[in-house]
Amino acid sequence: MKMPKPDQDIIARRSEIIRRLQAIVPGDGVITNENELSVFECDGLMAYKQLPMVVVLPESTQQVSNILKACQDMGVKIVPRGAGTGLSGGALPLADGVTLGLSKFNKILDIDLDNRCAVVQPGVTNQAVTNAVMDDNFYYAPDPSSKIACTIGGNVAENAGGMHCLKYGLTTNNLLGVEMVLMDGDVIRLGGKHLDAGGLDLLGAITGSEGLLGIITEVTVRILKKPQTARAMLVGFDTVAAGGNCVAKIISSGIVPGAMEMMDKVAIDAMQRFVDSGYPLDVEALLVVELDGPEAEVDYLVERIEQISKDVGSTFLRVSQTEQEREQFWKGRMSAFPSIGRISPDYLTMDGTIPRHRLPDVLTRMNELSEQFGLRVANVFHAGDGNLHPLILYDANVPGDLDKAEEFGSEILKLCVEVGGVLSGEHGIGVEKRDLMGEMFTEDDMKQQQRLKCAFDTSGLLNPGKVYPTLHRCAELGHMHVHGGKLPFPDIPRY
Amino acid sequence: MADIFKPEKGTQVLDAVKWAVSNKASLEIIGQGTKRGLGRAVEAKAVLDMSNISGITLYEPEELVMTARAGTPLTEVQAALDDANQMLAFEPWSPKSIYGAEGGTVGGMFAANVSGPRRILAGAARDHMLGFKAVSGRGEDFKSGGRVVKNVTGFDLTKLMAGSMGTLGVMTEVSFKVLPKPEKSRTVLLFGASSETKAMIAAQSSPYEVSGYAHLPRSMAERSSVDYVKNAGQDVTAFRIEGPAPSVTVRCEALRKLLAPLGESVEELHTTNSQALWAEIRDVSYFTPEKQIWRLSVTPSEGPEIAKSLNGEYVLDWAGGLIWLALDPSDDAEVDKVRGAMQSGHATCMRAADAVRAKIDVFQPQDTALAALTKRVRAGFDPHGIFNPGRV
Numbered sequence: 096m097k098m099p100k101p102d103q104d105i106i107a108r109r110s111e112i113i114r115r116l117q118a119i120v121p122g123d124g125v126i127t128n129e130n131e132l133s134v135f136e137c138d139g140l141m142a143y144k145q146l147p148m149v150v151v152l153p154e155s156t157q158q159v160s161n162i163l164k165a166c167q168d169m170g171v172k173i174v175p176r177g178a179g180t181g182l183s184g185g186a187l188p189l190a191d192g193v194t195l196g197l198s199k200f201n202k203i204l205d206i207d208l209d210n211r212c213a214v215v216q217p218g219v220t221n222q223a224v225t226n227a228v229m230d231d232n233f234y235y236a237p238d239p240s241s242k243i244a245c246t247i248g249g250n251v252a253e254n255a256g257g258m259h260c261l262k263y264g265l266t267t268n269n270l271l272g273v274e275m276v277l278m279d280g281d282v283i284r285l286g287g288k289h290l291d292a293g294g295l296d297l298l299g300a301i302t303g304s305e306g307l308l309g310i311i312t313e314v315t316v317r318i319l320k321k322p323q324t325a326r327a328m329l330v331g332f333d334t335v336a337a338g339g340n341c342v343a344k345i346i347s348s349g350i351v352p353g354a355m356e357m358m359d360k361v362a363i364d365a366m367q368r369f370v371d372s373g374y375p376l377d378v379e380a381l382l383v384v385e386l387d388g389p390e391a392e393v394d395y396l397v398e399r400i401e402q403i404s405k406d407v408g409s410t411f412l413r414v415s416q417t418e419q420e421r422e423q424f425w426k427g428r429m430s431a432f433p434s435i436g437r438i439s440p441d442y443l444t445m446d447g448t449i450p451r452h453r454l455p456d457v458l459t460r461m462n463e464l465s466e467q468f469g470l471r472v473a474n475v476f477h478a479g480d481g482n483l484h485p486l487i488l489y490d491a492n493v494p495g496d497l498d499k500a501e502e503f504g505s506e507i508l509k510l511c512v513e514v515g516g517v518l519s520g521e522h523g524i525g526v527e528k529r530d531l532m533g534e535m536f537t538e539d540d541m542k543q544q545q546r547l548k549c550a551f552d553t554s555g556l557l558n559p560g561k562v563y564p565t566l567h568r569c570a571e572l573g574h575m576h577v578h579g580g581k582l583p584f585p586d587i588p589r590y
Numbered sequence: 591m592a593d594i595f596k597p598e599k600g601t602q603v604l605d606a607v608k609w610a611v612s613n614k615a616s617l618e619i620i621g622q623g624t625k626r627g628l629g630r631a632v633e634a635k636a637v638l639d640m641s642n643i644s645g646i647t648l649y650e651p652e653e654l655v656m657t658a659r660a661g662t663p664l665t666e667v668q669a670a671l672d673d674a675n676q677m678l679a680f681e682p683w684s685p686k687s688i689y690g691a692e693g694g695t696v697g698g699m700f701a702a703n704v705s706g707p708r709r710i711l712a713g714a715a716r717d718h719m720l721g722f723k724a725v726s727g728r729g730e731d732f733k734s735g736g737r738v739v740k741n742v743t744g745f746d747l748t749k750l751m752a753g754s755m756g757t758l759g760v761m762t763e764v765s766f767k768v769l770p771k772p773e774k775s776r777t778v779l780l781f782g783a784s785s786e787t788k789a790m791i792a793a794q795s796s797p798y799e800v801s802g803y804a805h806l807p808r809s810m811a812e813r814s815s816v817d818y819v820k821n822a823g824q825d826v827t828a829f830r831i832e833g834p835a836p837s838v839t840v841r842c843e844a845l846r847k848l849l850a851p852l853g854e855s856v857e858e859l860h861t862t863n864s865q866a867l868w869a870e871i872r873d874v875s876y877f878t879p880e881k882q883i884w885r886l887s888v889t890p891s892e893g894p895e896i897a898k899s900l901n902g903e904y905v906l907d908w909a910g911g912l913i914w915l916a917l918d919p920s921d922d923a924e925v926d927k928v929r930g931a932m933q934s935g936h937a938t939c940m941r942a943a944d945a946v947r948a949k950i951d952v953f954q955p956q957d958t959a960l961a962a963l964t965k966r967v968r969a970g971f972d973p974h975g976i977f978n979p980g981r982v
């Protein structure tokens with residue numbers, strides 16, 4: 096993975112840059128010493144590390160604006176950073192760039208139960224939003240497994256999902272407004288407590304933009320009333336195809352469960368051994384299905400899913416009878432990462448989406464690839480929405496293993512695109528999948544996307560080297576390749 | 591009269607745009623032209639009529655996804671969905687009551703981000719649009735998104751296209767999410783609410799998953815086709831409950847109990863009546879044709895007070911967050927008064943004579959930084975401003 100070549104002129108001006116930043120953010124907000132900088136050297140994609148030139152931790156929108164203005168002035172690159180849990184290297188520092196951390200933006204500004212929303216600073220963790228409204232029986236629905244650590248700002252930047260996104264939507268569907276600072280220092284507000292921002296849906300466009308369009312400094316999210324009850328079911332199958340079939344039948348019968356997760360044998364074994372979650376060890380595929388809502392609804396849907404499961408030939412079926420048991424069923428799935436960490440020194444977390452019905456094919460092909468590369472793979476899926484998380488097991492101490500694992504990962508993602516899916520469902524492109532963008536998009540498609548970046552960040556200084564394999568200058572992107580002479584009237588049916 | 595291009599395949603759309611670009615000629619993009627009254631009247635060199643770029647190209651009910659060419663009539667989409675007992679969950683309104691024209695196309699619906707009462711629970715058109723193919727104002731094909739729901743692969747241009755009113759590109763094909771129709775739909779009516787704001791907040795703070803909250807002042811309720819509403823003789827606040835039958839029964843009962851102390855009395859509408867009422871609310875069918883119509887998106891708890899302060903006829907949807915306001919005709923649609931009544935949010939003049947719309951900002955004006963950004967975004971897609979000049 097190649098990052099843009101560090102600009103030696105900028106690096107040579109480091110102390111001047113530090114002075115300018117210190118003038119904006121006094122005290123301990125500017126981090127320059129190597130020991131402290133090393134905390135920021137990577138995000139959740141730990142295979143890639145780079146010390147940032149400087150880290151700055153502003154605490155007000157005005158400071159963010161001043162920092163961006165100053166950096167634009169000096170031609171210095173900026174890498175925004177939340178909690179650094181991102182899995183695609185979006186917050187990977189640049190040797191000639193300033194990492195701008197939002198950790199001091201950690202306040203909950205307004206809880207408005209009447210309008211079912213919360214206004215928070217971007218450095219507040221996902222879980223903290225729910226905690227702040229829990230006593231009133233509200234919660235924030237998107238629930239990435241990293242919710243204890245990851246920030247709302249990072250969630251917006253990655254359009255984070257989670258187990259309950261099947262029914263309640265991704266970040267983009269639960270976001271009402273943001274305040275954000277552009278690279279030139281302009282502060283803009285999009286949306287608010289009302290629905291649908293007026294004008295172009297820039298709020299939608301910045302969600303999932305991986306820190307390339309602006310620094311988010313305030314976020315308004317929808318909060319929801321907690322469902323009255325929830326029950327979880329474990330459904331096991333002899334074959335993965337039968338599990339996939341069950342998922343399809345549930346969805347097509349009109350049921351949208353609160354969550355519907357699936358895992359394959361390698362994953363089931365690893366999880367059950369890590370923590371007793373009641374998972375059977377003699378099945379090839381296991382579904383965890385959660386139904387939530389009023390008791391009458393939950394009971395009714397549980398019955399219907401029991402019937403569907405039997406019809407498609409499930410070999411194991413358990414329904415949680417108590418809240419404690421429901422939590423137990425989730426324990427394994429919630430600790431997917433540490434469980435896999437227990438059985439393999441290293442693993443790569445992949446994240447592609449496919450049309451649900453292609454699941455059996457994709458798994459078969461994935462197993463073939465696993466043999467071909469000689470690396471094991473464990474699979475967990477957000478089955479309801481076709482989002483796959485193959486975990487490729489490797490050992491970084493074995494020379495060549497990481498390269499092999501990455502190549503394997505690329506093949507899986509290409510496969511996702513081939514069957515009509517996409518490269519990333521929720522972890523983003525970052526640097527990890529950057530060079531695969533051409534699998535999905537033509538050069539023109541990507542240029543059009545980058546023109547959006549130019550509108551937000553003309554200088555191209557915000558998080559460069561991420562998402563797009565080729566960096567184009569904005570002037571070049573603005574150039575029109577249209578015929579010098581006028582085209583004749585086209586031959587199209589006319590009236 | 592402007593020339594009308596009526597392409598029959600995607601390459602012809604591209605040809606038409608390339609012609610327009612190279613000749614610096616502007617294009618008005620229309621589906622069936624049912625919502626031409628939204629935004630200012632466009633004066634373009636030629637009309638690009640997309641209605642022959644038509645047909646559903648993919649419908650997989652079990653995958654909850656449909657792909658259709660942009661000019662596909664909504665009636666065709668609706669018929670296909672009805673056959674599979676599915677729906678567009680964002681409940682697009684029909685342009686009939688507001689603009690007098692029935693129908694519409696897939697492209698037009700998404701370009702105008704047309705969403706109805708269920709928007710509050712299920713999201714807007716933009717939340718259901720998954721991907722598209724289009725031709726930019728640079729005369730280039732481009733696409734974004736896909737056919738799957740979870741997707742963080744490059745910038746989400748799909749959201750940007752939804753609601754762009756044809757000012758960024760000509761969509762040729764759209765993929766979108768569809769959902770099963772609810773098994774049952776009922777509506778709890780609260781008559782004579784002592785405070786509709788409080789009643790709607792109470793229901794929103796309940797766990798009963800209300801899929802529509804509307805308020806009809808008495809004079810509007812009297813125009814309903816549903817007897818229970820029409821004959822109420824007082825204000826009517828409506829709460830829709832949908833889902834599996836046993837769940838609907840229980841939730842309706844619980845909601846009735848919750849709401850009863852907050853007004854004079856409660857009633858319940860069964861499926862047929864319930865559907866009739868929400869179709870009226872969705873299509874805003876309460877106002878007489880001479881009225882000028884505004885649509886205000888505001889902080890929900892402030893909606894009722896803002897609506898009252900404007901001295902017109904109104905209906906509230908989205909738990910108060912959406913005000914449909916009807917005013918007697920004037921030559922500026924009382925634009926200053928309307929926008930002056932709101933602290934935040936946005937107001938769109940949905941219906942007024944061409945001359946009135948030409949004079950005012952039909953869409954909410956933006957502050958300087960945002961307006962400048964919007965302009966730069968547009969220029970990235972349509973540098974010469976050839977698409978729908980003047981419309982927004």
Ligand SMILES: Cc1cc2nc3c(=O)[nH]c(=O)nc-3n(C[C@H](O)[C@H](O)[C@@H](O)COP(=O)(O)OP(=O)(O)OC[C@H]3O[C@@H](n4cnc5c(N)ncnc54)[C@H](O)[C@@H]3O)c2cc1C
Nearest residue numbers: 773774775776777816818857858859860861862863864865
């Ligand atoms: C005694 C009685 C009371 C009615 N009360 C209402 C009312 O409160 N609100 C309303 O909108 N319409 C009411 N109706 C009218 C009736 O529900 C409609 O005309 C019916 O055709 C609606 O069918 P649906 O598919 O919309 O109803 P669904 O909601 O699908 O109802 C399912 C079935 O239950 C029957 N049903 C519904 N309500 C009652 C009831 N209260 N008592 C006995 N059977 C019932 C319906 O006729 C229907 O067959 C009532 C009818 C009767 C005979």
Ligand SMILES: Cc1cc2nc3c(=O)[nH]c(=O)nc-3n(C[C@H](O)[C@H](O)[C@H](O)COP(=O)(O)OP(=O)(O)OC[C@H]3O[C@@H](n4cnc5c(N)ncnc54)[C@H](O)[C@@H]3O)c2cc1C
Nearest residue numbers: 177178179180181185239240246248249252255256306311
């Ligand atoms: C164990 C584990 C489990 C995970 N599970 C899930 C899951 O279930 N679902 C899921 O979607 N993701 C998951 N993730 C990925 C990750 O947690 C999410 O992508 C999360 O949204 C990142 O938030 P963060 O605050 O850590 O952001 P960071 O990693 O710091 O940054 C992510 C990106 O956002 C940008 N950014 C951060 N803050 C801002 C801001 N304020 N303004 C502008 N740009 C900003 C950064 O530049 C970077 O490109 C998981 C990660 C781990 C380690």
